[in-house]
Amino acid sequence: MFKKFAGYSVEDFVKEEKFINWVKFSDPEEDLFWNEFLRMYPVQHDILDQAREIVLQLSIASQMSFDEEDVNDIWQKIESSMPDEPIHGRPIFHIGWRKWLAAASVILVAGLLWLNYQPAKIKAGTYSKLVEKAEIPLKEVVNTTSGPVNITLPDQSIVTLEKNSRISYINNFEGKERKVFLSGEAFFNVTKNPAKPFIVYANELVTKVLGTSFRINAFEENKEVIVSVRTGRVFVFANQDFGKIDSKNKEVVLIPNQKAVFSRKDETLNRSLIDKPVIIVSREELLERTFANAPLPDIFEALEKVYGVKLVFDKELFANCRLTTSLGSETLFERLDIICEAVEANYRIVGTDVIIDGKKCN
Amino acid sequence: MDNSGSDMLLWNTFREGNRDAFARIYNIYINDLLSYGYRITSNRQLIKDSIQDLFLHLWLHRENISETDSIKYYLFRSLRNRIIKNIEKQDTQPQTAESILENIIGDFSVEQVLMAKETESEQIIRLQKAIGKLSKRQQEVIQLRYHDDFSLEEIENLMKLNNQSVRNLLHRAISQLRITIEMAGWSFPFILSFLY
Numbered sequence: 001m002f003k004k005f006a007g008y009s010v011e012d013f014v015k016e017e018k019f020i021n022w023v024k025f026s027d028p029e030e031d032l033f034w035n036e037f038l039r040m041y042p043v044q045h046d047i048l049d050q051a052r053e054i055v056l057q058l059s060i061a062s063q064m065s066f067d068e069e070d071v072n073d074i075w076q077k078i079e080s081s082m083p084d085e086p087i088h089g090r091p092i093f094h095i096g097w098r099k100w101l102a103a104a105s106v107i108l109v110a111g112l113l114w115l116n117y118q119p120a121k122i123k124a125g126t127y128s129k130l131v132e133k134a135e136i137p138l139k140e141v142v143n144t145t146s147g148p149v150n151i152t153l154p155d156q157s158i159v160t161l162e163k164n165s166r167i168s169y170i171n172n173f174e175g176k177e178r179k180v181f182l183s184g185e186a187f188f189n190v191t192k193n194p195a196k197p198f199i200v201y202a203n204e205l206v207t208k209v210l211g212t213s214f215r216i217n218a219f220e221e222n223k224e225v226i227v228s229v230r231t232g233r234v235f236v237f238a239n240q241d242f243g244k245i246d247s248k249n250k251e252v253v254l255i256p257n258q259k260a261v262f263s264r265k266d267e268t269l270n271r272s273l274i275d276k277p278v279i280i281v282s283r284e285e286l287l288e289r290t291f292a293n294a295p296l297p298d299i300f301e302a303l304e305k306v307y308g309v310k311l312v313f314d315k316e317l318f319a320n321c322r323l324t325t326s327l328g329s330e331t332l333f334e335r336l337d338i339i340c341e342a343v344e345a346n347y348r349i350v351g352t353d354v355i356i357d358g359k360k361c362n
Numbered sequence: 363m364d365n366s367g368s369d370m371l372l373w374n375t376f377r378e379g380n381r382d383a384f385a386r387i388y389n390i391y392i393n394d395l396l397s398y399g400y401r402i403t404s405n406r407q408l409i410k411d412s413i414q415d416l417f418l419h420l421w422l423h424r425e426n427i428s429e430t431d432s433i434k435y436y437l438f439r440s441l442r443n444r445i446i447k448n449i450e451k452q453d454t455q456p457q458t459a460e461s462i463l464e465n466i467i468g469d470f471s472v473e474q475v476l477m478a479k480e481t482e483s484e485q486i487i488r489l490q491k492a493i494g495k496l497s498k499r500q501q502e503v504i505q506l507r508y509h510d511d512f513s514l515e516e517i518e519n520l521m522k523l524n525n526q527s528v529r530n531l532l533h534r535a536i537s538q539l540r541i542t543i544e545m546a547g548w549s550f551p552f553i554l555s556f557l558y
Binding site: 011014015017020021024025055057058059060061062063064065066067070071073074075077078081082145147149150 | 381385388389390392393396397398399400401406409410413414417418421485486487489490493501504505507508509511513514532533536537540
């Protein structure tokens with residue numbers, strides 16, 4: 001039965017159903033088969049490796065990109081057309097994407113149904129300690145699927161819970177604060193309510209906001225806890241003795257495109273730029289930012305506004321450099337790469353600032 | 363991959379009128395369905411309407427919907443039929459939508475690639491571009507096969523083609539990807555592997 005594959009080329013393997021299934025889904029029986037095959041035909045080792053790599057790359061590259069907004073958009077329309085009470089007993093309304101970023105919106109509920117037969121296991125750790133200490137019984141949602149799941153909290157804030165992650169929160173958000181406990185990774189889009197702060201406890205960090213959107217990465221097994229901000233202002237504290245906010249020592253305020261990284265080893269909390277700063281102004285505002293043969297300092301100043309990131313540069317040095325460009329959907333660093341290459345400049349990131357060096361243009 | 367047991371349970375729970383199960387089905391499959399929709403047509407509104415109609419139809423007719431052991435296949439087949447029906451409805455040309463799909467060369471723009479998932483490596487982006495240059499049908503086969511993990515038999519039924527046609531499409535697609543990649547002269551390890 002191995003003979004068939006003895007003369008296979010990379011291309012043959014890439015098209016072979018049995019091979020594809022082995023690469024994409026772990027199955028002990030298939031492992032045995034292919035290991036035995038390699039034992040008999042060791043020359044095929046490299047070919048098999050390469051074919052494996054191609055199958056994996058094809059599985060990513062063959063996915064057509066789409067707009068993530070559609071996911072919530074379509075669900076809202078479906079839910080509003082469904083007769084009977086909607087899941088949360090609230091009227092569903094449709095709002096545009098800008099409001100979606102700024103405020104609340106209603107989206108779907110991750111059914112707890114599958115928890116019954118697919119319980120996710122996590123190590124007893126920080127999260128469980130935090131949850132145990134909670135004085136009121138909590139409602140827990142666990143994402144055991146292979147992708148992100150959207151959850152609407154009682155205040156209509158939306159949590160996009162990544163795989164292998166879980167959150168707990170107080171039913172109906174009773175009390176003075178909206179408390180949420182997180183293990184794993186999630187993106188939060190929090191409804192504005194200045195009277196009732198929204199607080200997320202994730203490993204050693206406490207994140208406090210009034211209404212904004214941000215991402216927290218706090219898997220129990222990771223060395224760091226990271227909070228990245230998309231919109232609004234976010235306060236992050238280190239939470240050393242669980243449950244008590246220690247705001248004196250370790251506290252940072254984050255604005256969009258910034259992140260706080262807590263090193264669990266050194267117990268330090270640092271502020272820096274996220275890896276891929278995105279545009280923080282509206283699409284309409286962005287359209288006005290087209291530059292025809294414009295002085296470089298003007299372009300840099302526009303970038304500062306559009307990404308909300310401080311650029312440090314010598315105005316006089318770049319005064320004679322002129323560029324034609326428009327701002328699109330790229331991240332800040334992609335845009336800077338292009339500009340810097342054009343004028344032979346270079347940049348480096350220091351904390352939350354970007355420092356640009358270069359030479360005079362003629 | 364065999365999900366048939368849990369799929370049947372989830373599907374039946376939804377058919378009994380459980381909203382959580384319904385929402386969960388949407389949650390699990392919406393990304394792949396959207397992605398598939400965009401592979402078939404670039405008409406965003408048509409895709410959104412088709413998906414919305416499909417799910418609403420499922421909910422309203424849940425009591426009359428048949429059992430399935432592959433929810434994903436069920437949804438993909440329904441969505442494809444719906445999109446094609448909607449394209450035909452819009453189309454004033456005498457051509458059928460199926461034949462349009464047959465002949466059109468992919469119009470995958472570079473911009474679209476750049477807007478794709480932020481974490482994708484350059485290599486993936488290049489492969490995406492190469493896939494975008496295949497015929498629409500080849501693109502569809504590649505996505506169904508490598509991204510959505512359908513069997514050849516399922517792809518035959520989805521695309522309403524016979525076994526040999528699917529094999530040919532797949533074969534030509536892979537050969538063409540190899541040629542595109544070789545001509546560009548990229549010297550990535552995985553491209554070298556194609557030279558064997």
